[in-house]
Amino acid sequence: MSTPSRHALDHFLTLMPSGDGWAVDVPPAWTPAGAAHGGVLFGMAVTAMGRRAPHPDLLTATAHFLRPTMPGAAHVTAEVLRSGRAHATTQATLSQDGKETVRVLAVFGTLPPGPPDTELKPPILPPPQECVQVHGAPPGDGPPDYRSTLDVRIHPDVGWPHGRPSGRAEVTGWARMSDDRPHDDASLAVLADGFPPAIFDALPVAHVPTLELTVHVRAKPSSSWLAGRFTTRVVNEPYLEEDGLLWDESGRLVVMSRQLALADANSARRL
Numbered sequence: 606m607s608t609p610s611r612h613a614l615d616h617f618l619t620l621m622p623s624g625d626g627w628a629v630d631v632p633p634a635w636t637p638a639g640a641a642h643g644g645v646l647f648g649m650a651v652t653a654m655g656r657r658a659p660h661p662d663l664l665t666a667t668a669h670f671l672r673p674t675m676p677g678a679a680h681v682t683a684e685v686l687r688s689g690r691a692h693a694t695t696q697a698t699l700s701q702d703g704k705e706t707v708r709v710l711a712v713f714g715t716l717p718p719g720p721p722d723t724e725l726k727p728p729i730l731p732p733p734q735e736c737v738q739v740h741g742a743p744p745g746d747g748p749p750d751y752r753s754t755l756d757v758r759i760h761p762d763v764g765w766p767h768g769r770p771s772g773r774a775e776v777t778g779w780a781r782m783s784d785d786r787p788h789d790d791a792s793l794a795v796l797a798d799g800f801p802p803a804i805f806d807a808l809p810v811a812h813v814p815t816l817e818l819t820v821h822v823r824a825k826p827s828s829s830w831l832a833g834r835f836t837t838r839v840v841n842e843p844y845l846e847e848d849g850l851l852w853d854e855s856g857r858l859v860v861m862s863r864q865l866a867l868a869d870a871n872s873a874r875r876l
Contacts, residue, residue, distance in 0.1 A: 613754040614795065626682035627653060629699075633676050634654050636773035639672035640659050640699040643707075643815040644798030648791040650697035653683035655790055658693050658713035663790035666711035667819040671786045672750055672774050674699060674706040691715070720857040727832040727852035728777040735759050737766055739801055756783040762856045765805045774807040774837035776800055780851075781829040787825045796831060796851060797862040805834045808867045813845070818864040828854035843867045 629649050631641045647668050655663065659750035683697040692714045699707040705774035730736065736758035764771040780796050782788075797820045802813040835849045849862035 611784075612665050612746055612782065613784055614648070614782055614786055614792060617753050617754070617790055618648055620649075620656070623680060626680055629677050629681050630864050631674055631679050632711075637713075639675065640814070641676060642796065642798070643668070643818060644658050644795040646670075646674055646699055646707050646808065647709065647794040647798060647818060647820070649681055650707060651711070651794045652791045653681045653720060654695040654697045654711050656711070657683045658695050658711075659685070660715055661695050661712040661818075662714060662716040663794075663822050664692070664712045664714045664716070664826075665821045666709055667796065667817065668707055668709045669813075670707055670815050672704065673707050673814075674701060677701070679706070694708075695746055709739075716822065716825060720855075722811060723823075723858050725850060725858055727850075727856055728760070728834045729762055730779065730832055733779040733824055734832060735761065737761055737763070740799070741767065741785075753851070754783055756781050757799055757801075757826070759801065763806055765801075770805055770806050770809075772789045774816060774840075775834070776803045776806060777832075777834045779830050780833055781831065785829050787830075788829070790822065793822055793851070793860050794820055796833075797849055798864070800835050800849070801839045802866070802868070803867055804840070804845055807837070808840070808868065813866045813868045816844075816865045816867060819862060821861040822859065823861060824853075824857050824859045824861045826853040827857065830854055831859065833839060842870070 617632050652779040679701045686694045695711050697709045698705050738758045740757040757780045764778050767857050804810050820833050831851045837845050837847045839846050845868050847864050851860040852858050
């Protein structure tokens with residue numbers, strides 16, 4: 606019998622066998638629309654696909670968020686669509702009340718042992734203790750909530766937390782699991798959607814629900830703290846794109862991401 610994990614994130618990634626897949630408990634919401642955050646839903650799907658995939662490492666995954674997923678019971682399924690010697694293509698779905706809410710397509714393989722060859726360098730950041738903590742509040746006496754599982758600290762020059770938006774759609778900072786949980790495919794999927802939206806420092810937007818999110822894992826992190834840079838370069842309201850990069854403390858690029866999201870006052874009602 607396996608020992609339950611002591612890490613908070615794993616509280617949300619627990620998959621209990623049920624029918625053709627697993628039962629999961631979607632954590633309490635923390636978005637204005639009341640829906641669950643896409644990062645943890647992505648992590649649930651990645652966990653399920655990892656149980657089916659014949660290869661060890663997630664290389665790429667794309668999640669489509671079909672409708673809001675609310676806190677409470679949900680059902681996850683995963684299957685291998687094609688398997689070869691080097692790669693396997695997998696699919697996962699998350700459903701509530703018989704309606705599919707998230708669908709993810711992914712490729713698993715084996716990551717090369719060395720760092721990727723890239724000219725992309727991490728941002729110059731103060732140490733984490735000198736950055737502004739935006740996620741990571743203690744969960745209190747009850748079970749952990751999603752926000753408390755992340756420790757995200759943004760550069761003090763990012764203006765919107767101080768009521769002084771810079772007008773530049775970029776956010777940089779540090780992120781880790783709040784209890785120093787070791788990184789794996791699921792935690793990287795969560796952190797790819799864990800920073801505040803870059804658009805917050807450019808437009809007065811309160812809610813940025815994701816329509817589609819793609820994550821490329823380029824290397825295994827060698828540290829718990831990851832340096833991040835997230836930018837938005839194209840906005841045609843109500844749609845925007847956001848590109849993300851995560852490096853470990855050695856300067857190794859570990860994750861690249863891109864998402865399409867909504868950003869307007871009525872975006873929640875349009876899903």
